[in-house]
Amino acid sequence: MDPVQISDLVNDTGGDLASFMTGLLRRWNLYQIGIMVAALIGAIGLGKVFVFRMRGWMRNLSGRPKWQLRYLLAVQKRLVLIVWAVILWAVFLVMQELTWPSRSYLIEVLARVVTAWVLVEFAAQVVKNRLLRRMVRWGLWIYVTLYLIGGLGRTTDFLDGLAIEFGAFRLSSLAILKALIVTALLFTFARVVSAQTAVQVRKNEDISPSMRVLIVKVAQVSLYGAAFFIGLKAVGFDLTGLAVLSGAIGVGLGFGLQKVVSNLVSGIIILLDKSIKPGDVISLGETFGWINTLGARYASVVTRDGKEYLIPNEDLITNQVVNWSHTNDFVRLDIFFGTAYADDPHKVRAIAIEAANTVGRVLATRPAVCHIVGFGDSSVDYILRFWITDPTGGLTNVRGDVYLALWDAFKENGISIPFPQREVRVLDGDELPARILD
Incomplete structure (x- = not known):
């Protein structure tokens, strides 16, 4: 007009x-x-x-x-x-x-x-x-x-x-308003469908946790992407030019957002190979905790002290990650201690195993073992190995409970835990060598 x-x-x-x-x-x-x-x-x-x-x-x-x-x-x-x-x-x-x-x-x-x-x-x-x-x-x-x-x-x-015209291209206020309304309705529909899909997928116990996350993410991207393009097509926008423009933009973003793209691809790989899934207990460097959520760009890891680390997906692919619950929940823990040379090592081993089995989180189905690992300067050194199935409950606390049980058992049975001792002698002046007095 x-x-x-x-x-x-x-x-x-x-x-x-x-x-x-x-x-x-x-x-x-x-x-x-x-x-x-x-x-x-x-x-x-x-x-x-x-x-x-x-x-x-x-x-x-x-x-x-x-x-x-x-x-x-x-x-x-x-x-x-x-x-x-x-x-x-x-x-x-x-x-x-x-x-x-x-x-x-x-x-x-x-x-x-x-x-x-x-x-x-x-x-x-x-x-x-x-x-x-x-x-x-x-x-x-x-x-x-x-x-x-x-x-x-x-x-x-x-x-x-109220329109802007460039040759055969015409963009009016009415077309923009229709595009906003149609796109908003389609996005609302996509949100409702994706939410219902997520609920149904999470209820399906036959699908692994990582595949559930992948299915939900793919459904969300597909639905929202379809809503965007259908909304543009419904009001008469030519998507051919948009495809060329998006290709050019994609090339530019590929160079400028390499890390972001790498994290996105790494996230898809993690979901496909099921190496890490929500609920797994992992160690990455100094970080120990369990996977809370797997996002498109990062994984949320919650530690025992309540901190939540957002670890990029690329780090989970390229670095060495200890997954304490990858194939099963069994975790073996080791603690070291020493006793005096005067104590019978056969008795010490039996008392240590019995003390470890008194701790509630220690498995009885996988017996604890105790071995001598060396003869130290002032003690016979031992290693005590036991198993748990709930690493999310913490590792330091269960080690502390076993150490406390060892302390009580050794005290009850007269087993002593030696510690290094040093004797300091103070010499009289007449006993010092003559060369020191000169």
Whole structure:
């Protein structure tokens, strides 16, 4: 639409608006406006009373689902609108019986608009995100208002006239608005479908944890990608040029985001080969903890002290990783101790094994063993080996429990734990060599 057509459209709209305002000055129309204002004042007064009583009633509610509470809160916030709509419809029905239908036309239009606003408020509660819900609410309010007062067609023509043209390419405000609406609806649909898919996949115990994560990620990327391109195609965008542009952008990003791409590919490899999965206990350098989540770029590792490390997927592929629960949950732990040479080593070994078996987390199905590993300067050195199946419960604490059990058992049986001793002699002056005194 060229500037002349836009000017004509604006002039026509201005003329229609002037005619509308002139019509409002008629006597019966002024009566209807007064009735609508009076109905609004009454709705505000009654609404405050109802809000106060409903608020007290809602305070006593407990154990209700969140969606019910959300809708009750929406009713409380829009009680004035609801009461106004009820009053307007009541006045309209009474006036239909007492006077000509044309003398209650404005009241009927406003009653329809206010009722539509109330219905839009309840429909918008389906959207959980607060910002998105507000955008949906205002968008639908504007749409239904224009539709009910008959201004939708002219508004559409006006938005279509605001366009940018480059040769055969034409981009209008109406096309952008349609693209945003269609894409938003498709994204909402993709989000709902992906969430339901994730729930069903996580419930399937026949699929390994890593494959569950992979299936959910692939479903999300596919659904959101399809929603984006279908939204563009639905409003008439030519995707051929977009494909060429995206290819050029992809080459640039490939050079500039090598690390990001490497982490993405590494994440896919990890999910496919099942070397690491959520719940595994791993050690990477000085970090020891269990896998909380596997993301597209990093893995979340939670340690015993509550810290959460975000380890890039590339590090899990290129570095040496100790997976304590890769094929099974059995973990063998070693502790070292020493006893005096005067103690019988056969008795020491038996007491150590018995002490280890008294600790709750030590497995009885895989017996503990104790061996002599050397003869030290002041002690006979031993190694005690035992098994656990819950590395997520910590390793230092179970070692400490075994050491404490050894201490109690050795004390009870008279086994001594030696420690290095040094004897310091102080010589008298006459005993010192002559060369030191010189």
